[in-house]
Amino acid sequence: MRIFDSQEAFLPRELDEHLELDLTQLDSAETGRELNKMDMLHLALLGLVLPAALLVWGWM
Amino acid sequence: MLGTVCTSTGVATWAFVIGGSAALYLNARMGLIAMVAGALIGQLLVTLATTPVSTKFGIETTVSTKPQLGVRGIYIGLFLMLFNAIGWNTVLMIFFGRAVASVLDIFGLIGDSSRYTVSVVSSVAGLILIGVLVTRGTRSLSKTGPVIAGSIVLLAAWLVYILLRTHGVSGVADAAPLEPHDNRLLNYTLVVEMLIAGTFGWWGYMGGIVRMVSGARKAILPTMLGLGAAWAVVAAVSLFGALVTGEPDPTVWVPEIAGQVGAVIVLIFISFANLGSTLVGVYVSTLAVKQTQSLGRSLSWGRTVALVLAPMLFILIFIPNMIFDNVPIFMAFLGMITGPMVGVQIADWFILRRRAHMSVSSLYLPGRASNYWYLRGFNPAGVLALIAGSSTYMLIMNPYTLIPNSPIFAYTTASIPAVLMGGTVYVLASRAMWRLFPHTHTQYQNHRQFDVEAS
Structure with a gap:
């Protein structure tokens, strides 16, 4: 579970005072997954190829 | 859930404003295509800038600007976010108040003399209601988002139906633009530019919306379709209506073709759409202020909502x-x-590989304790890049008059060169800064190297 999954966002002071969390622990917290090459391809299709094709079609 | 929140955020009165403006330059077919294409291009850029960092570390957009702008420079990011959110959401709530006043007027409950007062009181009441909902946190978004998104889709479809029933497909398709320039390409690019710049408005919202998603992949389709395509499609309703009636304001053209009952339905539609969008806007604005060093630490969530x-x-x-x-x-x-x-x-994450060198603790450590202190709390490379990018925009397009300053606008738009210039200057200036001030480069690399899971 990631540290930031709280409803009211991340409150450093409260964590410092009540949970006694060392902020540097954040650098070793679990992270979400990144975009891989296939995700980037999907993004490029939706955000570059499709608009380019639409614009050419609209111009004709 | 993410898709419905994105859709209820994206679909609001600003779509009607854009659609009506697009009708000035393009007909229905070209206008619809230019709007969808522009929105997708703009959303691609916004998604690349915000989603990777927000989904990987669970942080919202304003905090994510600290590595690029510095510990004190983050207030530039906060300004950008609040300028956008306060501006847009104020427009929405004014429209909401006017819609309520119009409904009461149609039913004969108020007169023309009290219209202004009623619209102001309604706007204020609506905003206070939103404030109460936001003090309850993200649960209010999860409950209202699907209802609002569903209502909007149904009402948009109904609007298209009455437009086609009244004027026919050919009547809409053949309607000429209202005030086009002589240059066809310029008209086309102006509408693409409007949608790219308008979609940049989601930049400040993105982190707050997607930060709870466990991976960037899950945010691609909801943001590209919900925030990117959906508002352009709804804007098409206003485009078609403006083209066939010559009037861009839907509260004017709908009564013309659908009578008072239609007008009431559309005004309720506007009210629903605006409440949903403003709800998200106030939430992410509150989140942004809450994560700053000074205000965020001294104010409770409720008081931060009041401040926004x-x-x-x-x-x-x-x-x-x-x-x-x-x-x-x-x-x-x-x-x-x-x-x-x-x-x-985008340049920071993908070219300078911030994804492998992010110090999350430095996003929250105060002052010089943070790796992102740079020079007096500002990252000169980031500030210089913002100035260069904005200057590029102004060289190509005058934001006061909306008239292009350069003939290249018709081929490039103004926003895309501003993005490219900002990114390029940032990369070059960062590398120059690392040479001139080696400690900044040491700080940049001197912490845990994150595994890049899927690259």
Whole structure:
């Protein structure tokens, strides 16, 4: 579970005072997954190829 | 869930403003295509700038600007976010108040003389209601988002139906643009530019919306379709209506073709759409303020909500028309100041490989304890890139008059060069800074190397 999954966002002071969390622990917290090459391809299709094709079609 | 929140955020009265403006330059077919294409291009850039960092570390957009702008420079990011959110959401709430007043007027419950007062009181009441919902946190978003998104889809479909029933497919398709320039390409590019710059308005929202998603992949389709394509499609309703009636305001053209009952339905539609969008806007604005060093630590969540609502309430009560009458200029400024920031964040993540060198603790450590202190709390590379990007925009397009300053606008738009210039200057200036001030480069690399899971 990631540290930031709280409803009211991340409150450093409260964590410092009540949970006694060392902020540097954040650098070793679990992270979400990144975009891989296939995700980037999907993004490029939706955000570059499709608009380019639409614009050419609209111009004709 | 993410898709419905994105859709309820994206689909609002600003879609009607854009659609009506697009009708000035293009017919139905070209206008619809240019709007969808522009929105997708703009959303691609915003998604690349915000989603990777927000989904990987669970942080919202303003905090994510600290590595690029510095510990003190983050207030530039906060300004960009609040300028956008307060401006847009104030417009929405003014429209909401006017819609309520119009409904009461149609039913004969108020007269023309009290219309202004009723619209202001309704706007303020609506904003306070939103404030109460936001104090309850994200649960309010999860409950209202699907209802609002569903209502919007149904009502948009109904609007298209009455337009086609009244004027026919050929009547809509053959309607000429209202005030086009002589240059066909210029008209086309102006509408693409409007949608790119308008979609940059989601930049400040993105982190707050997607930060709870466990991976960037899950955010691609909801943001590209919900925030990107959906608002352009709804804007098409206003485009078609403006083309066949010559009137861009839907509260004017709908009664013309659908009578008073239709007008009431559309006004309720506007009210629903605006409440949903403003709800998200106030939430992410509160989140942004909450994560700053000084205000965020000293104020409770409820008081931070009140702080965000205060300038909006001031505008709603005292100067409601000043922003409302200048929406296209406001949008141009959005492109001018947000575009370079988008370029800087994309370059920082993908070219300077921030994804492998992010110090999350430094996002929250105060002052010089943070790796992102740089020079007196500002990252000169980031600030320089913002100035260069905004200057590029102004060289190509005058944001005050919305008239291109350069013939290249027709081929490039103004926002895309601003993004490219911002990113390029940021990379070059960062590398120069690392040479001149080696400690900044040491700080940049001197912490845990994150595994890049899927690259």
